[in-house]
Amino acid sequence: MKERDIITLDNNAEYLLLDEIEYEDKKYFFSVGFSNNNVDYSDYIFLETGIDNNGEYVEKVCDEKLYKALLVIELTREVTDNVPELKAQLEEEINN
Amino acid sequence: MAMFDASKHNKKLIDEIQKAIDGIVVTGKNLDDDNVSIINGIKVPTDEKDRLKKLIETLELLDIHSVSRDSLFVFEELAVDSKKFDDLMLLLKSDLGIEVPSIINFYGIIPGLNIKTPRPMLLAESMDNYEAYLKSYYHKNGYDVTVDDNGLRSPYPHEKYLWKKGEAVKPDNDDYVCDYYKKYIEVHRSSPERNTEPQNTDPEPEPTAPRAEAGRRHYVKSRRSLKDKILNLPHDINQNLKSEEFWTNVKKVLKTVGIIAGIVVLGTLAVKVLGPALVGAAKGISYIPGAVAAAGGASTIYSAAQVARIRSTLSLLGITAVGVTLVALYRRYRKKVLDRAKDGEEPTTSTTPTNNGNGPQNEPTGTPNFRSKEEVDNYFKTKLAENKKKLEELDIEEKMVKENSTSPEEMETALNSIKTRREILERTRSQILEMQIKMATFYADFQNVRPEEAMGGMSL
Numbered sequence: 001m002k003e004r005d006i007i008t009l010d011n012n013a014e015y016l017l018l019d020e021i022e023y024e025d026k027k028y029f030f031s032v033g034f035s036n037n038n039v040d041y042s043d044y045i046f047l048e049t050g051i052d053n054n055g056e057y058v059e060k061v062c063d064e065k066l067y068k069a070l071l072v073i074e075l076t077r078e079v080t081d082n083v084p085e086l087k088a089q090l091e092e093e094i095n096n
Numbered sequence: 097m098a099m100f101d102a103s104k105h106n107k108k109l110i111d112e113i114q115k116a117i118d119g120i121v122v123t124g125k126n127l128d129d130d131n132v133s134i135i136n137g138i139k140v141p142t143d144e145k146d147r148l149k150k151l152i153e154t155l156e157l158l159d160i161h162s163v164s165r166d167s168l169f170v171f172e173e174l175a176v177d178s179k180k181f182d183d184l185m186l187l188l189k190s191d192l193g194i195e196v197p198s199i200i201n202f203y204g205i206i207p208g209l210n211i212k213t214p215r216p217m218l219l220a221e222s223m224d225n226y227e228a229y230l231k232s233y234y235h236k237n238g239y240d241v242t243v244d245d246n247g248l249r250s251p252y253p254h255e256k257y258l259w260k261k262g263e264a265v266k267p268d269n270d271d272y273v274c275d276y277y278k279k280y281i282e283v284h285r286s287s288p289e290r291n292t293e294p295q296n297t298d299p300e301p302e303p304t305a306p307r308a309e310a311g312r313r314h315y316v317k318s319r320r321s322l323k324d325k326i327l328n329l330p331h332d333i334n335q336n337l338k339s340e341e342f343w344t345n346v347k348k349v350l351k352t353v354g355i356i357a358g359i360v361v362l363g364t365l366a367v368k369v370l371g372p373a374l375v376g377a378a379k380g381i382s383y384i385p386g387a388v389a390a391a392g393g394a395s396t397i398y399s400a401a402q403v404a405r406i407r408s409t410l411s412l413l414g415i416t417a418v419g420v421t422l423v424a425l426y427r428r429y430r431k432k433v434l435d436r437a438k439d440g441e442e443p444t445t446s447t448t449p450t451n452n453g454n455g456p457q458n459e460p461t462g463t464p465n466f467r468s469k470e471e472v473d474n475y476f477k478t479k480l481a482e483n484k485k486k487l488e489e490l491d492i493e494e495k496m497v498k499e500n501s502t503s504p505e506e507m508e509t510a511l512n513s514i515k516t517r518r519e520i521l522e523r524t525r526s527q528i529l530e531m532q533i534k535m536a537t538f539y540a541d542f543q544n545v546r547p548e549e550a551m552g553g554m555s556l
Contacts, residue, residue, distance in 0.1 A: 004322050009314035013306040016322060035305035043307055056316040060308040 001049055001056065006034055009058065015047065021073055026050075028061065030074050046070045102160035110158050117152065120144045143522075147529060206253045207264050211237045213254045223283055248284050251277045479528045487521050490514055 001007060005017045015031040016039065022028075026048055033043030046061035061067050103110060120140050132139045140148050206213055214233045227249075234240060234252060241250045255277040257264040308314055494514050501507035 001316070001319060005319045006322055007319040008317045009306075009308060010317055011306045011309070011314060012317075013308050013314070015308065033305065033307060040305065045308060047308065050313075052313075054315055057313040058308065058316060059313050060310055062310045 001029065001058075003029075007058070015045070015058075017047075019074060021046075021070055023070060023073065028070055029058075030070070099162040100164065102163060103158065106158040106160070110155060114155065117148060117155070120148050143525075144529075147526070205264070207257070209237065209239060209253055211239075214252075223280065227280070246284075248281065476528060480525065483521055483525045483528060487518065487525075490518050490521070 001017060003017050003020055006014055007017065008014050014034040015029075016034045017029040017031050019030040020027065021030065029047045029049065031045055031047050033040030033045075046067060047058040048061055049056070049058050051057070061070065131142055133142045133145045134140075205211070214230055230252060231240075231249075239253070241252055243249045251273045254264075255274045256267075256272060257274075258267050258272070494511065497507055497510040497514065501510060
């Protein structure tokens, strides 16, 4: 799975994968519901991804703490993308 | 009706912006005519022309006299820590394109119901959608409002309170209703269809499109790449979905809307600190041709000029606030990792600064902490000097290329490379200048943000 993919789940729900996040050794996608070529603005979720014997699967993130952490990561990316100088500053801070 | 002088409340901002304008004008006086432009009859350095225009526009937005209080939007969300910034910035709703108070106005527990206030209406959302959401939200929480014969609903509980810093405040006037409800009545009454057909009081049916269910694994049946148009995205975006650049823009629009939708769970203070920046980001996606703001419908509310002005205005406040918050956030994150290292634990994510197992590190010394305005000034002076030096080196390189190239092709290639690098450096310079004014103006105000508060009690 990768950004820009529209995935169809086993219950026929569809999601557009907007942004990949790696957090605590797991891969998540910030995703938005998708139906009949329409974005469902009321259905933004984080999907945890994984593979087991039955194939690729996703699981909606419901844990509030994890949800907040992922949202802050998205938020940080969004804001730093808008302010290159800030991004550079943060990178400097992290690398030091 | 009593008229209101909003410029008094915006004075601090106005003064700072005026100071910046004065600085540009003074510099212009010392330059040769070759390097100056004339703006409003004033000589300014050519490379400062755009910034000056932006500052003047912002000043015009803030310099508001003799207006009714109701016509103003108050940015009180910037209240941080013990510092009070009530009425820090007032803007005309008409300049903001605000028709209904929509985003990040209040969050808290509704008295008597013990449920949280519903999420705010999103920019990309219609009133009908939002009304359906409100009905469903309250119904799920065991509360329904009455609907009269004309289909007009009575106000929801949260609409009868004033909300200050996430707390419900009982208004003096028992008949008080919020601006959104007033707007709802106005829209409802102006619609003939709504007036003649009473609304069904039953809750909205659940959406028919299936959704991912909580607490279970969903296996992926199939996947495809987004190449077809999305019906409720603006036309110009759809036209170009196949290009990578436009996918980036679509993603940005959708992510911003989604983050705003999600931010409600982050906690009151984080919303107050971070919210305005995101509002600015959502409204400021003006570089997508034809698509002025976030998806569907918003383009009918905001003109491109409005969006540009909103963006520049809000970024002066919001992005700066976020800047400080994020630095605090990373510091806290980093501290946690260092603490883990101290306790002998391995860091758990690839993006974490690992310390290479050498035990706790000292605090970084290379990062400016901006504890005073002088430090801010010095930091940006250094950055600008570095930028200038690189530009001068490019001038020398260009001269050498012209003198020493052995063929026209070689010279063209080298000059193109220099041109590209010069453009990047010039863009960087304008970014540094922009950040300089933002940081110099507001850093002092936000330096007291504590990480745990900035995160609204959240633990990473």
